[in-house]
Amino acid sequence: MTEPSADLVLLDGPVITMADGDPIAEAVAVRDGRIAAVGNSADIRPWIGSRTKVYGLEGRSVVPGLIDCHTHVATDAKDGAAVELRDFYVELHSVAELLQRLAAAARTAPVDTWIVGRAGPMQDRRMDERRLPSREELDQCMDGRPGYVTFGSHVLIANSEAMRRLGIDAGSVNPRRGLIVKDPASGEPTGEFRDGSGAFFSAARNQDHNLAQLLSLELDRCVRRGVTGIHDVVASADEIAAYQDLLEAEKLPIRVQLLVRVVHGDFASNSLRGLGVRQGFGGDLLRFGGVKCSVDGGFTGRTAAFSQPLSGEDHGTMRIQADELDDLVGQHHQAGIRVCVHAIGDRALDITLAAFAKAVTRLPRRDLRHRIEHMGNWLCSEERLVQAKALGLCAVPNPAMLYFLADEIADALGRERATTAFPFRRLRDAGVPFGFGSDGPGLWPSDPLRDVATALSRTARSGRLMAPSQAIPLTDALRAQTLTAAWLGYDEHRVGSIEVGKLADLVVLHGDPRTLRPSDLEQMAVDATIVSGRFVHGDG
Ligand SMILES: [Zn+2]
Secondary structure: OOOOOOOEEEEOOOEEOOOOOOOEEOEEEEEOOEEEEEEOHHHHHHHOOOOOEEEEOOOOEEEEOEEEEEEOHHHHHHHHHOEEOOOOOOOOOOHHHHHHHHHHHHHHOOOOOOEEEEEOOOHHHOOOOOOOOOHHHHHHHHOOOOEEEEEOOOEEEEOHHHHHHHOOOOOOOOOOOEEEEEOOOOOOEEEEEEEHHHHHHHHHOOOOOOHHHHHHHHHHHHHHOOEEEEEEEEOOHHHHHHHHHHHHOOOOOOEEEEEEEEOOOOEOOOHHHHHOOOOOOEOOOEEEEEEEEEOEOOOOOOOOOOOOOOOOOOOOOEOOOHHHHHHHHHHHHHHOOOEEEEOOOHHHHHHHHHHHHHHHHHOOOOOOOOEEEOOOOOOOOHHHHHHHHHOOOEEEOOHHHHHHHHHHHHHHHOHHHHOOOOOHHHHHHHOOOEOOOOOOOOOOOOOHHHHHHHHHHOEOOOOOEOOHHHOOOHHHHHHOOOHHHHHHOOOOOOOOOOOOOOEOOEEEEOOOOOOOOHHHHHHOOEEEEEEOOEEEEEOO
Protein backbone atom coordinates (compact mmCIF):
# COMPACT_ATOMS: atom_id res chain seq x y z
CA MET A 1 0.00 0.00 0.00
CA THR A 2 1.06 3.56 -0.61
CA GLU A 3 -0.68 5.10 2.39
CA PRO A 4 1.14 5.25 5.71
CA SER A 5 -0.51 3.03 8.31
CA ALA A 6 -2.95 4.34 10.89
CA ASP A 7 -2.39 4.63 14.65
CA LEU A 8 -5.89 3.41 15.38
CA VAL A 9 -8.55 1.67 13.33
CA LEU A 10 -12.13 1.03 14.43
CA LEU A 11 -13.77 -1.71 12.34
CA ASP A 12 -17.16 -3.27 11.67
CA GLY A 13 -19.35 -0.38 12.94
CA PRO A 14 -21.98 1.27 12.45
CA VAL A 15 -20.20 4.61 12.50
CA ILE A 16 -22.74 7.40 12.72
CA THR A 17 -20.73 10.17 11.08
CA MET A 18 -23.12 13.17 11.39
CA ALA A 19 -21.56 14.45 8.13
CA ASP A 20 -23.79 16.12 5.54
CA GLY A 21 -26.55 13.77 4.43
CA ASP A 22 -26.00 11.68 7.58
CA PRO A 23 -24.01 8.87 5.99
CA ILE A 24 -23.41 5.75 8.08
CA ALA A 25 -19.98 4.18 7.68
CA GLU A 26 -18.46 0.97 9.07
CA ALA A 27 -14.93 1.91 9.96
CA VAL A 28 -12.56 4.80 10.76
CA ALA A 29 -8.80 5.16 10.52
CA VAL A 30 -7.03 7.63 12.81
CA ARG A 31 -3.54 8.98 12.30
CA ASP A 32 -1.70 11.72 14.21
CA GLY A 33 -4.82 12.51 16.19
CA ARG A 34 -6.93 13.15 13.11
CA ILE A 35 -9.40 11.16 11.08
CA ALA A 36 -7.47 9.79 8.11
CA ALA A 37 -10.20 7.75 6.44
CA VAL A 38 -13.86 6.79 6.87
CA GLY A 39 -15.62 4.04 4.95
CA ASN A 40 -16.44 0.34 4.73
CA SER A 41 -14.32 -2.02 6.76
CA ALA A 42 -12.84 -3.31 3.51
CA ASP A 43 -11.73 0.24 2.55
CA ILE A 44 -10.14 0.83 5.93
CA ARG A 45 -8.31 -2.50 6.46
CA PRO A 46 -5.37 -1.47 4.24
CA TRP A 47 -4.62 1.23 6.86
CA ILE A 48 -3.71 -1.46 9.37
CA GLY A 49 0.04 -1.69 9.83
CA SER A 50 2.24 -3.48 12.35
CA ARG A 51 1.79 -0.77 14.96
CA THR A 52 -1.87 0.02 14.39
CA LYS A 53 -4.24 -0.53 17.29
CA VAL A 54 -7.29 -2.33 15.92
CA TYR A 55 -10.57 -1.92 17.77
CA GLY A 56 -13.29 -4.35 16.68
CA LEU A 57 -16.70 -2.84 17.25
CA GLU A 58 -18.67 -6.11 17.35
CA GLY A 59 -22.18 -4.71 17.69
CA ARG A 60 -21.02 -1.47 19.22
CA SER A 61 -21.33 1.84 17.40
CA VAL A 62 -19.29 5.02 17.00
CA VAL A 63 -20.57 8.58 17.20
CA PRO A 64 -18.63 11.88 17.14
CA GLY A 65 -17.37 13.06 20.54
CA LEU A 66 -20.25 14.50 22.55
CA ILE A 67 -20.16 18.17 23.47
CA ASP A 68 -22.04 19.58 26.45
CA CYS A 69 -22.73 23.24 25.60
CA HIS A 70 -23.43 24.56 29.09
CA THR A 71 -21.75 23.24 32.21
CA HIS A 72 -20.41 24.50 35.52
CA VAL A 73 -17.74 21.84 35.98
CA ALA A 74 -15.00 23.98 37.53
CA THR A 75 -17.35 26.00 39.75
CA ASP A 76 -19.14 22.90 40.96
CA ALA A 77 -15.88 21.02 41.52
CA LYS A 78 -15.23 23.39 44.44
CA ASP A 79 -18.01 21.65 46.31
CA GLY A 80 -16.52 18.25 45.55
CA ALA A 81 -15.69 17.86 49.24
CA ALA A 82 -19.21 18.83 50.38
CA VAL A 83 -21.51 16.37 52.10
CA GLU A 84 -23.43 14.64 49.31
CA LEU A 85 -27.16 15.30 49.71
CA ARG A 86 -28.28 15.45 46.10
CA ASP A 87 -31.20 13.12 45.43
CA PHE A 88 -30.20 12.98 41.73
CA TYR A 89 -26.90 11.39 42.82
CA VAL A 90 -27.78 9.34 45.94
CA GLU A 91 -30.85 7.76 47.53
CA LEU A 92 -32.21 10.45 49.81
CA HIS A 93 -35.92 10.98 50.29
CA SER A 94 -36.48 13.10 53.39
CA VAL A 95 -35.33 16.07 55.42
CA ALA A 96 -34.70 13.60 58.26
CA GLU A 97 -32.21 11.62 56.14
CA LEU A 98 -30.58 14.83 54.99
CA LEU A 99 -30.05 15.95 58.59
CA GLN A 100 -28.67 12.53 59.52
CA ARG A 101 -26.03 12.74 56.82
CA LEU A 102 -25.03 16.23 57.98
CA ALA A 103 -24.87 15.12 61.60
CA ALA A 104 -22.62 12.20 60.67
CA ALA A 105 -20.26 14.57 58.84
CA ALA A 106 -20.26 17.04 61.74
CA ARG A 107 -19.40 14.30 64.26
CA THR A 108 -16.14 13.49 62.51
CA ALA A 109 -15.18 17.04 61.50
CA PRO A 110 -12.77 19.07 63.63
CA VAL A 111 -14.39 21.77 65.75
CA ASP A 112 -14.58 25.07 63.92
CA THR A 113 -14.78 23.44 60.49
CA TRP A 114 -17.52 24.61 58.18
CA ILE A 115 -20.00 21.87 57.37
CA VAL A 116 -21.17 22.32 53.80
CA GLY A 117 -23.89 20.17 52.30
CA ARG A 118 -24.89 19.99 48.69
CA ALA A 119 -28.51 19.12 47.91
CA GLY A 120 -30.35 19.25 44.59
CA PRO A 121 -32.49 21.94 42.95
CA MET A 122 -36.11 21.97 44.16
CA GLN A 123 -35.36 18.99 46.33
CA ASP A 124 -37.74 20.39 48.95
CA ARG A 125 -40.57 19.45 46.62
CA ARG A 126 -39.37 15.87 46.33
CA MET A 127 -38.56 15.06 49.96
CA ASP A 128 -41.27 13.40 52.06
CA GLU A 129 -41.78 16.49 54.25
CA ARG A 130 -42.16 18.73 51.16
CA ARG A 131 -40.07 21.51 52.69
CA LEU A 132 -36.53 22.80 53.17
CA PRO A 133 -34.71 22.13 56.44
CA SER A 134 -34.83 25.03 58.89
CA ARG A 135 -31.97 27.06 60.29
CA GLU A 136 -32.70 25.56 63.72
CA GLU A 137 -32.47 22.01 62.39
CA LEU A 138 -29.08 22.79 60.88
CA ASP A 139 -27.98 24.29 64.23
CA GLN A 140 -28.88 21.07 65.99
CA CYS A 141 -27.27 18.61 63.64
CA MET A 142 -24.07 20.63 63.17
CA ASP A 143 -23.45 20.98 66.88
CA GLY A 144 -22.16 24.55 67.05
CA ARG A 145 -20.16 24.44 63.82
CA PRO A 146 -20.90 26.98 61.09
CA GLY A 147 -22.53 25.45 58.05
CA TYR A 148 -25.00 25.61 55.23
CA VAL A 149 -26.70 23.53 52.58
CA THR A 150 -27.15 24.57 48.97
CA PHE A 151 -30.22 23.49 47.00
CA GLY A 152 -29.04 23.95 43.43
CA SER A 153 -27.49 27.27 42.54
CA HIS A 154 -30.25 29.60 43.68
CA VAL A 155 -31.24 28.57 47.22
CA LEU A 156 -29.09 28.20 50.32
CA ILE A 157 -30.01 27.50 53.97
CA ALA A 158 -27.48 28.62 56.56
CA ASN A 159 -27.33 27.88 60.27
CA SER A 160 -27.15 30.48 63.03
CA GLU A 161 -23.39 30.16 63.61
CA ALA A 162 -22.67 30.76 59.93
CA MET A 163 -24.82 33.89 59.96
CA ARG A 164 -23.26 35.08 63.23
CA ARG A 165 -19.76 34.80 61.76
CA LEU A 166 -20.78 36.79 58.73
CA GLY A 167 -22.64 39.38 60.82
CA ILE A 168 -25.97 38.79 59.10
CA ASP A 169 -28.95 39.91 61.17
CA ALA A 170 -32.26 41.76 60.95
CA GLY A 171 -30.41 44.92 59.88
CA SER A 172 -28.63 43.31 56.91
CA VAL A 173 -29.67 44.61 53.52
CA ASN A 174 -30.00 42.42 50.45
CA PRO A 175 -26.88 42.18 48.34
CA ARG A 176 -27.31 43.81 44.94
CA ARG A 177 -28.16 40.62 43.10
CA GLY A 178 -29.57 38.44 45.85
CA LEU A 179 -32.19 38.09 48.55
CA ILE A 180 -31.96 37.48 52.30
CA VAL A 181 -35.30 35.94 53.26
CA LYS A 182 -36.65 37.48 56.47
CA ASP A 183 -39.48 36.50 58.78
CA PRO A 184 -42.28 38.98 57.98
CA ALA A 185 -43.26 39.22 61.66
CA SER A 186 -39.90 39.56 63.43
CA GLY A 187 -37.76 40.85 60.56
CA GLU A 188 -35.10 38.26 61.48
CA PRO A 189 -33.34 36.39 58.65
CA THR A 190 -34.82 32.90 58.43
CA GLY A 191 -31.57 31.32 57.24
CA GLU A 192 -32.76 31.13 53.63
CA PHE A 193 -30.76 32.99 50.99
CA ARG A 194 -31.47 33.28 47.30
CA ASP A 195 -29.30 33.90 44.27
CA GLY A 196 -26.30 36.21 44.75
CA SER A 197 -26.44 36.13 48.54
CA GLY A 198 -24.99 32.61 48.59
CA ALA A 199 -21.61 34.04 47.60
CA PHE A 200 -21.20 35.42 51.16
CA PHE A 201 -20.87 31.91 52.43
CA SER A 202 -18.62 30.30 49.88
CA ALA A 203 -16.21 33.22 50.32
CA ALA A 204 -16.22 32.91 54.11
CA ARG A 205 -15.53 29.25 54.58
CA ASN A 206 -12.04 27.88 54.74
CA GLN A 207 -10.92 26.72 51.32
CA ASP A 208 -8.09 24.26 51.62
CA HIS A 209 -8.93 22.08 48.65
CA ASN A 210 -6.81 21.41 45.60
CA LEU A 211 -9.15 22.59 42.90
CA ALA A 212 -7.22 21.01 40.02
CA GLN A 213 -7.59 17.62 41.70
CA LEU A 214 -11.31 18.05 42.34
CA LEU A 215 -11.75 19.31 38.78
CA SER A 216 -9.96 16.27 37.45
CA LEU A 217 -12.43 13.98 39.25
CA GLU A 218 -15.39 15.84 37.73
CA LEU A 219 -13.88 15.69 34.24
CA ASP A 220 -13.39 11.93 34.68
CA ARG A 221 -17.11 11.58 35.29
CA CYS A 222 -17.75 13.48 32.05
CA VAL A 223 -15.50 11.28 29.89
CA ARG A 224 -17.16 8.14 31.24
CA ARG A 225 -20.36 9.41 29.61
CA GLY A 226 -18.74 10.14 26.25
CA VAL A 227 -18.14 13.85 26.73
CA THR A 228 -15.18 15.12 24.68
CA GLY A 229 -15.92 18.82 24.97
CA ILE A 230 -17.63 21.24 27.33
CA HIS A 231 -18.49 24.91 27.26
CA ASP A 232 -17.83 25.65 30.91
CA VAL A 233 -19.08 28.76 32.69
CA VAL A 234 -16.28 29.96 34.96
CA ALA A 235 -16.79 32.48 37.74
CA SER A 236 -13.40 33.03 39.34
CA ALA A 237 -9.68 33.12 38.63
CA ASP A 238 -8.87 29.92 40.53
CA GLU A 239 -11.13 27.99 38.15
CA ILE A 240 -9.23 29.17 35.08
CA ALA A 241 -5.95 28.51 36.90
CA ALA A 242 -7.06 24.95 37.73
CA TYR A 243 -7.75 24.30 34.05
CA GLN A 244 -4.34 25.62 33.20
CA ASP A 245 -2.76 23.42 35.88
CA LEU A 246 -4.33 20.36 34.26
CA LEU A 247 -3.33 21.50 30.78
CA GLU A 248 0.30 21.99 31.78
CA ALA A 249 0.40 18.62 33.53
CA GLU A 250 -1.10 17.06 30.37
CA LYS A 251 -4.06 15.93 32.44
CA LEU A 252 -6.81 17.86 30.70
CA PRO A 253 -8.72 14.99 29.05
CA ILE A 254 -11.23 16.95 26.94
CA ARG A 255 -11.68 20.23 25.08
CA VAL A 256 -12.85 23.07 27.26
CA GLN A 257 -14.22 26.40 26.12
CA LEU A 258 -14.38 28.94 28.90
CA LEU A 259 -17.50 31.07 29.10
CA VAL A 260 -16.31 33.75 31.47
CA ARG A 261 -19.02 34.96 33.80
CA VAL A 262 -18.98 38.73 33.94
CA VAL A 263 -21.23 40.76 36.24
CA HIS A 264 -21.88 37.97 38.79
CA GLY A 265 -18.45 36.39 38.98
CA ASP A 266 -15.17 37.76 40.26
CA PHE A 267 -14.44 39.34 36.91
CA ALA A 268 -15.20 42.93 36.01
CA SER A 269 -17.53 43.26 33.06
CA ASN A 270 -14.76 44.78 30.94
CA SER A 271 -11.99 42.37 31.93
CA LEU A 272 -11.77 40.53 28.61
CA ARG A 273 -12.20 43.61 26.50
CA GLY A 274 -9.49 45.14 28.64
CA LEU A 275 -7.09 42.37 27.67
CA GLY A 276 -7.88 42.70 23.99
CA VAL A 277 -8.91 39.06 23.89
CA ARG A 278 -11.20 38.15 20.99
CA GLN A 279 -13.25 35.11 20.11
CA GLY A 280 -11.11 32.05 19.41
CA PHE A 281 -8.26 32.97 21.74
CA GLY A 282 -6.53 29.90 23.18
CA GLY A 283 -5.23 26.50 22.12
CA ASP A 284 -6.44 23.13 20.97
CA LEU A 285 -7.76 21.95 24.33
CA LEU A 286 -8.39 25.10 26.32
CA ARG A 287 -10.00 28.08 24.68
CA PHE A 288 -11.89 31.21 25.41
CA GLY A 289 -15.51 30.81 24.24
CA GLY A 290 -17.23 34.06 25.18
CA VAL A 291 -18.60 35.93 28.14
CA LYS A 292 -21.63 34.86 30.13
CA CYS A 293 -24.08 36.86 32.19
CA SER A 294 -27.41 36.12 33.84
CA VAL A 295 -30.32 38.48 33.31
CA ASP A 296 -32.72 36.87 35.75
CA GLY A 297 -32.69 34.40 38.60
CA GLY A 298 -33.18 30.69 38.21
CA PHE A 299 -36.18 28.51 37.67
CA THR A 300 -35.17 26.19 40.46
CA GLY A 301 -34.91 29.01 42.99
CA ARG A 302 -38.16 30.39 41.61
CA THR A 303 -36.42 33.69 40.97
CA ALA A 304 -36.65 33.72 37.17
CA ALA A 305 -38.40 36.75 35.69
CA PHE A 306 -41.74 35.75 34.19
CA SER A 307 -44.46 38.14 33.00
CA GLN A 308 -47.03 35.82 34.55
CA PRO A 309 -45.64 34.70 37.88
CA LEU A 310 -44.88 31.07 38.60
CA SER A 311 -47.55 29.54 40.83
CA GLY A 312 -47.29 30.96 44.33
CA GLU A 313 -44.43 33.32 43.49
CA ASP A 314 -43.85 36.92 42.48
CA HIS A 315 -42.47 38.16 39.18
CA GLY A 316 -38.92 37.04 39.91
CA THR A 317 -35.62 38.90 40.11
CA MET A 318 -33.99 40.91 37.36
CA ARG A 319 -30.30 40.59 38.11
CA ILE A 320 -29.32 42.93 35.29
CA GLN A 321 -31.44 45.86 34.20
CA ALA A 322 -32.16 46.50 30.54
CA ASP A 323 -29.80 49.48 30.11
CA GLU A 324 -26.91 47.65 31.78
CA LEU A 325 -27.50 44.66 29.51
CA ASP A 326 -27.65 46.88 26.41
CA ASP A 327 -24.21 48.26 27.30
CA LEU A 328 -22.72 44.90 28.10
CA VAL A 329 -23.97 43.23 24.93
CA GLY A 330 -23.19 46.23 22.74
CA GLN A 331 -19.62 46.65 23.96
CA HIS A 332 -18.70 42.98 23.64
CA HIS A 333 -20.35 42.77 20.24
CA GLN A 334 -18.22 45.72 19.11
CA ALA A 335 -15.09 44.08 20.51
CA GLY A 336 -15.70 40.79 18.66
CA ILE A 337 -16.56 38.82 21.77
CA ARG A 338 -19.51 36.46 21.83
CA VAL A 339 -22.06 36.98 24.62
CA CYS A 340 -23.99 34.13 26.24
CA VAL A 341 -26.97 35.54 28.10
CA HIS A 342 -28.86 33.43 30.63
CA ALA A 343 -32.57 34.24 30.30
CA ILE A 344 -35.11 31.93 31.90
CA GLY A 345 -38.34 33.89 32.25
CA ASP A 346 -40.03 35.62 29.31
CA ARG A 347 -39.39 39.09 30.74
CA ALA A 348 -35.68 38.26 30.76
CA LEU A 349 -35.92 36.77 27.27
CA ASP A 350 -37.47 39.92 25.87
CA ILE A 351 -34.92 42.36 27.24
CA THR A 352 -32.19 40.00 25.99
CA LEU A 353 -33.62 39.90 22.48
CA ALA A 354 -33.93 43.69 22.58
CA ALA A 355 -30.29 44.11 23.67
CA PHE A 356 -29.05 41.89 20.83
CA ALA A 357 -31.30 43.72 18.35
CA LYS A 358 -29.76 47.07 19.36
CA ALA A 359 -26.21 45.75 19.13
CA VAL A 360 -26.75 44.13 15.73
CA THR A 361 -28.52 47.21 14.35
CA ARG A 362 -25.62 49.43 15.40
CA LEU A 363 -23.00 47.07 13.98
CA PRO A 364 -24.56 44.54 11.63
CA ARG A 365 -22.07 41.70 12.00
CA ARG A 366 -23.63 38.26 12.28
CA ASP A 367 -20.58 36.07 12.76
CA LEU A 368 -20.46 36.07 16.56
CA ARG A 369 -23.01 33.34 17.25
CA HIS A 370 -24.35 35.06 20.34
CA ARG A 371 -26.27 32.68 22.54
CA ILE A 372 -29.29 32.72 24.82
CA GLU A 373 -28.79 30.16 27.56
CA HIS A 374 -31.96 28.24 28.50
CA MET A 375 -33.90 29.60 25.51
CA GLY A 376 -35.84 26.67 24.12
CA ASN A 377 -37.06 25.50 27.50
CA TRP A 378 -40.37 27.35 27.30
CA LEU A 379 -42.20 30.46 26.11
CA CYS A 380 -40.72 30.44 22.63
CA SER A 381 -43.48 32.34 20.87
CA GLU A 382 -43.41 32.52 17.09
CA GLU A 383 -42.38 36.16 17.36
CA ARG A 384 -39.43 35.40 19.63
CA LEU A 385 -38.22 32.59 17.38
CA VAL A 386 -38.43 34.77 14.27
CA GLN A 387 -36.51 37.52 16.04
CA ALA A 388 -33.81 35.14 17.30
CA LYS A 389 -33.37 33.72 13.80
CA ALA A 390 -33.21 37.17 12.20
CA LEU A 391 -30.53 38.30 14.67
CA GLY A 392 -28.44 35.16 14.12
CA LEU A 393 -28.81 34.02 17.72
CA CYS A 394 -28.39 30.47 19.02
CA ALA A 395 -30.41 28.74 21.72
CA VAL A 396 -29.08 26.46 24.44
CA PRO A 397 -32.00 24.53 25.96
CA ASN A 398 -31.67 21.91 28.71
CA PRO A 399 -33.36 18.53 28.17
CA ALA A 400 -31.96 17.56 31.60
CA MET A 401 -34.45 19.96 33.17
CA LEU A 402 -37.28 18.05 31.52
CA TYR A 403 -35.77 14.77 32.67
CA PHE A 404 -35.22 15.73 36.30
CA LEU A 405 -37.77 18.45 37.00
CA ALA A 406 -40.80 17.86 34.74
CA ASP A 407 -43.19 17.54 37.69
CA GLU A 408 -41.94 20.70 39.39
CA ILE A 409 -41.95 22.54 36.06
CA ALA A 410 -45.51 21.50 35.24
CA ASP A 411 -46.63 22.69 38.69
CA ALA A 412 -44.82 26.00 38.59
CA LEU A 413 -45.51 26.95 34.97
CA GLY A 414 -49.14 25.86 35.01
CA ARG A 415 -50.88 23.80 32.36
CA GLU A 416 -50.83 26.22 29.48
CA ARG A 417 -47.14 27.08 29.59
CA ALA A 418 -46.17 23.47 30.34
CA THR A 419 -47.86 22.14 27.20
CA THR A 420 -45.49 24.23 25.09
CA ALA A 421 -42.36 23.52 27.15
CA PHE A 422 -39.10 22.29 25.59
CA PRO A 423 -40.25 23.02 22.01
CA PHE A 424 -37.27 21.41 20.27
CA ARG A 425 -39.22 20.61 17.10
CA ARG A 426 -40.35 24.23 16.78
CA LEU A 427 -36.81 25.48 17.32
CA ARG A 428 -35.60 23.17 14.59
CA ASP A 429 -38.39 24.15 12.20
CA ALA A 430 -37.79 27.85 12.87
CA GLY A 431 -34.14 27.40 11.89
CA VAL A 432 -32.75 28.65 15.20
CA PRO A 433 -29.50 26.72 15.77
CA PHE A 434 -29.50 24.95 19.12
CA GLY A 435 -27.07 22.89 21.14
CA PHE A 436 -27.98 21.06 24.33
CA GLY A 437 -26.43 21.98 27.66
CA SER A 438 -26.82 19.91 30.82
CA ASP A 439 -26.22 22.78 33.26
CA GLY A 440 -24.48 20.05 35.36
CA PRO A 441 -22.70 18.70 37.24
CA GLY A 442 -23.81 20.52 40.40
CA LEU A 443 -27.47 19.87 39.79
CA TRP A 444 -27.14 16.50 38.06
CA PRO A 445 -24.41 14.79 36.06
CA SER A 446 -23.39 15.91 32.60
CA ASP A 447 -24.74 13.08 30.43
CA PRO A 448 -25.46 13.85 26.78
CA LEU A 449 -26.91 10.38 26.09
CA ARG A 450 -29.56 10.97 28.74
CA ASP A 451 -30.32 14.34 27.16
CA VAL A 452 -30.51 12.92 23.63
CA ALA A 453 -32.84 10.16 24.88
CA THR A 454 -35.03 12.75 26.60
CA ALA A 455 -35.31 14.83 23.42
CA LEU A 456 -36.66 11.68 21.72
CA SER A 457 -38.89 10.32 24.45
CA ARG A 458 -40.00 13.53 26.19
CA THR A 459 -40.21 11.39 29.30
CA ALA A 460 -39.00 12.45 32.72
CA ARG A 461 -37.34 10.31 35.34
CA SER A 462 -40.67 10.39 37.21
CA GLY A 463 -42.43 8.93 34.17
CA ARG A 464 -44.21 12.14 33.22
CA LEU A 465 -44.56 12.69 29.50
CA MET A 466 -44.14 16.32 28.44
CA ALA A 467 -45.37 17.84 25.17
CA PRO A 468 -44.63 14.68 23.12
CA SER A 469 -45.39 16.48 19.85
CA GLN A 470 -42.12 18.38 20.34
CA ALA A 471 -40.01 15.20 20.11
CA ILE A 472 -37.21 15.29 17.54
CA PRO A 473 -35.59 12.34 15.74
CA LEU A 474 -32.30 10.81 16.88
CA THR A 475 -30.23 12.56 14.21
CA ASP A 476 -31.50 15.99 15.24
CA ALA A 477 -30.96 15.28 18.92
CA LEU A 478 -27.45 13.94 18.33
CA ARG A 479 -26.65 16.96 16.18
CA ALA A 480 -27.44 19.21 19.17
CA GLN A 481 -24.61 17.45 21.06
CA THR A 482 -22.19 17.06 18.15
CA LEU A 483 -22.13 19.14 14.98
CA THR A 484 -24.29 22.08 16.09
CA ALA A 485 -22.63 22.00 19.50
CA ALA A 486 -19.27 22.24 17.74
CA TRP A 487 -20.60 25.13 15.67
CA LEU A 488 -21.67 26.88 18.86
CA GLY A 489 -18.01 26.68 19.89
CA TYR A 490 -16.73 27.92 16.47
CA ASP A 491 -15.32 24.43 16.21
CA GLU A 492 -17.26 22.86 13.35
CA HIS A 493 -14.14 22.69 11.16
CA ARG A 494 -12.23 20.70 13.78
CA VAL A 495 -14.79 18.45 15.51
CA GLY A 496 -18.50 17.56 15.61
CA SER A 497 -18.59 14.96 12.84
CA ILE A 498 -16.54 11.99 11.68
CA GLU A 499 -14.94 13.29 8.48
CA VAL A 500 -11.47 13.08 7.02
CA GLY A 501 -9.18 15.81 8.36
CA LYS A 502 -11.11 16.50 11.55
CA LEU A 503 -9.70 15.79 14.98
CA ALA A 504 -10.41 12.22 16.06
CA ASP A 505 -12.88 12.84 18.88
CA LEU A 506 -14.93 9.65 18.95
CA VAL A 507 -17.20 7.77 21.30
CA VAL A 508 -17.77 4.01 21.24
CA LEU A 509 -21.28 3.20 22.47
CA HIS A 510 -22.11 -0.22 23.83
CA GLY A 511 -24.99 -0.66 21.34
CA ASP A 512 -26.56 1.02 18.34
CA PRO A 513 -28.64 4.05 19.34
CA ARG A 514 -30.68 3.78 16.13
CA THR A 515 -32.28 0.53 17.25
CA LEU A 516 -32.66 1.18 20.98
CA ARG A 517 -35.65 2.43 22.90
CA PRO A 518 -34.89 5.85 24.45
CA SER A 519 -34.97 4.35 27.95
CA ASP A 520 -32.17 1.95 26.94
CA LEU A 521 -30.25 4.69 25.15
CA GLU A 522 -30.33 6.76 28.33
CA GLN A 523 -28.68 3.91 30.27
CA MET A 524 -26.34 2.79 27.51
CA ALA A 525 -22.74 2.24 28.55
CA VAL A 526 -19.97 4.23 26.91
CA ASP A 527 -17.22 1.72 26.12
CA ALA A 528 -14.60 4.23 25.03
CA THR A 529 -14.07 7.97 24.73
CA ILE A 530 -11.35 9.13 22.39
CA VAL A 531 -9.97 12.68 22.15
CA SER A 532 -7.53 13.50 19.32
CA GLY A 533 -7.07 9.76 18.76
CA ARG A 534 -6.17 9.10 22.39
CA PHE A 535 -8.31 6.93 24.69
CA VAL A 536 -9.34 9.06 27.68
CA HIS A 537 -11.80 6.41 28.83
CA GLY A 538 -12.23 2.71 28.11
CA ASP A 539 -10.13 0.23 26.31
CA GLY A 540 -6.93 2.09 25.54
ZN1 LIG B 1 -25.98 27.43 34.11
